Amino acid sequence: MTSPEGAPGAGASLPTDPRRPVSSSSFSGWRAVLTYWLMRYRRIWPSTVVSSFLAPLLYLAGLGYGLGSLVDGPGGSAINGVAYVAFVATGLVAAQTMMTGSGEATYNVLAPIKWTYNYYAMLATPIRVVDLVRGQLVYILIRMTMVAGVFTAVATALGAMSGAWVPAVVVVAVLTGMGFAACTFAYSAGITDSGQGFNILQRFVIMPMFLFSGTFFPLEQLPTGLQAVAWVSPLTHAVALTRAFGLGPDSPLWLEPWRFGVHLAVLVAMIAVGYALAVRRLTKRMVV
Template sequence: MSADIRFDTSTHTDIGKVRRWGWWGVVEHRALLLRSYWTTMLLTGIGSPFIYLLGMGVGLGVLVDGGQGIEGVPYLTFLAPALVMATAMQVAAQENTYGVFGGFKWANTFTAMRLTPMSPAQMAVGFQVSVLLRVLPMVFFYMAALWTFRIGEPLRVLLLLPLGTLLSLAVGFAVMAWVATQRDERGQLSFVERFVIVPLTLFSGTYFPLDTLPGYLQPIGWFSPLWHAAELGRTALYGAPMGAWEGVLHIGFLSVLALATAMLSMRTFRARLDD
């Protein structure tokens, strides 16, 4: 007697597909969630860059330019790339605080995903890619404002997109790695914005050159991903002087930070979900 043994190859195919492309499922899930407030995101995304650049240019920019600008360029030109990078950093940090914590604690999204062939590493990577769905439109709206106000060279403005992406990944994975270790929310998530993101925005050469700060405050900028991204943004936008080794240092810092915190995020996700 022979037994007719058959396997459901479609099931095995689906499992293999999830194991390869599971991270994309996280992106699709997050994209569907964004649909509920895309109108608000669109309105604020379009309006904020134009209003902010107009206010800074007509207001503070007039006072600074009376002293011949900063580093040989109008104040708004000096400020603009740093504002773009600061926005990318802020959005990435915001999405990775309550978004990541909620996925573990409130909505249990990551716990549900763990019941599938999707790995914790795919969840971390997929979530971070989905954050770019919020970051890159904001960067693009700022780019549109720069084109409108004729700040920088038109083609050079496009270089802000990859820089904003790299900064978003570096900051996003760093915040994610910490948030994934938090078991309860007692207000500490808001500390990221108040005591990390805001100080970095103020002390990373965003509104004025870093070397104008007192010597004891300048190290904050040296270790700030925003300062490295802002310096690269100024060189990209209007050709601010930068040596080859400086460029390698800035890009290397952001790349190493993104890679190291990505690996740490994957480990914390696995430890949290396997606990």
């Protein structure tokens, strides 16, 4: 592998090979990367409060309670017998982890390659490319757990979620965030411009899924053709799960066992494919 143009030691080979046999010290490689990201987060965490915690709660208050007062009629709710605030809260928790997970894997991946050269410095040690990916994804896993846990706790306290299955909402939301984080990591590892590709990702992938995956209204409200397109979105599967678990077995939105299996399989497959692609593309980018 060679250093990028303008980086310290440009033109010199760095002694790393992601294909070398795994030694005992390799098992600590990803933990060292995780420690770096945790130490970094300790310095910047105040800047994440609005995007990770306050913004989704404002969505919940504005849409769930504000718009919900118009959607819910005097005799009940117009959304499958479910109060609109509960409908929105159980979908928004998955949508928020999608937004946070994808955001954590954009510039935080491109910058260490293109501008700060942190990845190059790490790879000059026994740390391997696979350790970079694992360590950073574990850090994102911790972030997803914080975001999903806080949102679910607040929504439960407000009465928007209830029942013994509420903890499963956090699990599904974390899986959702990790799936989008892993796939975005793979995408970011191949970005060669100054981040214009992230605008395309946000405008034409993330935002349409945020709006048209059942977060704010039932998919049945869409034309039949668009419903089929919506079910292609991984977020649709995530929202179906968080809504079922957040509302409980007595809800009309509870799912048949086979549907739980299909939705979970989509999220797990997304994580597995995204992780494999992330390692492959980062290796191709960093190692020659």
